[in-house]
Amino acid sequence: MYKIGSVQKKILVVLLGGTALGLSHSPQQYFRTLRAIKREWREINQQNFNRSISRLTQEKLLEEKRLANGSFKLVLTKEGREQARKLSLLGSSIKFKKSKYWDKKWRIVIFDIPEKDRGFRDVLRNHLRELDFKKLQHSVFVSPYAFERSILKLVRLYQSEKYVRVITAIKIDNENKLKRYFFKKNKTLKQS
Numbered sequence: 001m002y003k004i005g006s007v008q009k010k011i012l013v014v015l016l017g018g019t020a021l022g023l024s025h026s027p028q029q030y031f032r033t034l035r036a037i038k039r040e041w042r043e044i045n046q047q048n049f050n051r052s053i054s055r056l057t058q059e060k061l062l063e064e065k066r067l068a069n070g071s072f073k074l075v076l077t078k079e080g081r082e083q084a085r086k087l088s089l090l091g092s093s094i095k096f097k098k099s100k101y102w103d104k105k106w107r108i109v110i111f112d113i114p115e116k117d118r119g120f121r122d123v124l125r126n127h128l129r130e131l132d133f134k135k136l137q138h139s140v141f142v143s144p145y146a147f148e149r150s151i152l153k154l155v156r157l158y159q160s161e162k163y164v165r166v167i168t169a170i171k172i173d174n175e176n177k178l179k180r181y182f183f184k185k186n187k188t189l190k191q192s
Contacts, residue, residue, distance in 0.1 A: 007045070007048045007049065007051075007052040053074065056080070060077055060079060060080075061076070061077055061079055061080035061083055062074055062075070062076060062077065062080050063075045063076075063077055098131075098145050099145060099146055102144045102182075102183075103146065104170065105144070105146070105168050105169065105170055106142055106143070106144060106168070106169045106170075106171075106172050106175075106178070107133075107142065107143045107144070107145065107146065107147055107148055107151075107166065107167070107168055108136075108140065108141070108142050108166070108167040108168075108169055108172075109124075109128060109133065109140070109141045109142075109143075109151055109164065109165070109166050109167075110139060110140045110141075110164070110165045110167070111124060111139050111163055111164040111165070112139060112163055113139075113160060113163045113164070114163070117158075117160060117163070120158040120160050123154075123158070124154065124155075124160075124164070127151075127154060128141045128143075131143065131145065131147060132145075132182075134178065134181055134182070142172065142178060143182075144178075144182050148166050148168060151164075151166050152166055
């Protein structure tokens with residue numbers, strides 16, 4: 001599968017949001033979703049939109065259905081809904097909250113993700129970098145922050161549990177170097 005561009009991501013998430021409108025249980029949730037869809041839709045350039053629709057249709061993430069009156073509607077395919085769900089969840093429901101105090105434990109994420117799942121490997125690496133994990137080796141990252149649950153939630157979302165391990169350790173042989181890196185870099189993190 002090719003890499004999904006920013007306009008294509010918006011289209012998928014906005015179409016998934018339309019589905020979410022139908023599933024809204026409260027007026028407050030309905031209008032919150034509607035405002036988010038409206039805001040995202042305004043930011044899409046028409047030329048990019050047309051090109052993106054064409055590409056998403058080619059990749060079988062989206063279907064154009066002709067209606068009796070000559071107009072057409074865009075419908076997410078099963079794979080399109082799955083992609084949109086992943087994009088939507090990454091932006092909203094997986095929370096990464098940093099603690100202010102270190103609990104004297106290290107979180108180590110190791111992975112061996114096959115080439116066919118390269119997209120998830122890139123997503124995972126990007127998240128680890130954004131969360132200030134330090135790269136120890138090519139597929140080994142470490143952090144003093146308690147992100148185990150959030151990282152595992154991300155891994156489950158991509159159904160990649162067999163490729164990723166999250167280890168909580170109390171000691172690492174180069175701990176002093178890591179402490180200097182994390183505690184000097186981030187003044188808000190304090191040793192307890």
